[in-house]
Amino acid sequence: LVGFPGEAQLHLLVAGTLLPVLVRRRSLCRVLVALASWQELAAAFSSRSAAIVDQMGAKLQRALAQSLCLAAGGMAGPKASQAYVTYLMESTAAALGAAAASRDLASIASRAGDA
Incomplete structure (x- = not known):
């Protein structure tokens, strides 16, 4: 992206x-x-594309996630909104779960603190 x-x-x-x-x-x-x-931006975010994960800092990723999720208010109904947000956040939640389940959580936390 840069x-x-x-x-x-x-x-x-x-x-x-x-x-x-x-x-x-x-x-x-x-x-x-x-x-x-x-939709392309949402797909790139949902799939945790390298352009977003590697090139954008955590603060920008959070801002992007917030905007993408808030846009769910424009979906046809509550079920569509829920499905859209689930689509956006599913891979991020899975990555977070994998990190939390890691035996090396302290090392991951220290690397995140350095960033």
């Missing part, structure tokens, strides 16, 4: 400022979740 000068700052601006503003209104969320580009 391919040209200023791209990291652009990601910070988009994930930290633009997306949180867009997902405040349900009518905009309806439009967002229907966009192919939003």
Whole structure:
């Protein structure tokens, strides 16, 4: 994701400022979740693509996750919203569960503290 000068700052601006503003209104969320580009972003986040996991810091990943999940308010109903959020967070929850089950949890925690 960091391919040209200023791209990291652009990601910070988009994930930290633009997306949180867009997902405040349900009518905009309806439009967002229907966009192919939003669906591609959601798929990249859901699959924990290397571009997101490796290139974006934890703070940006959390901001992106929050915006993607808040957009669920634009889904057709509660079941669709729940399915959408589950789709988004399933792989992250699985990775967190695997880390928690690891016998080397202290080492993982110390590496996270260094980041």
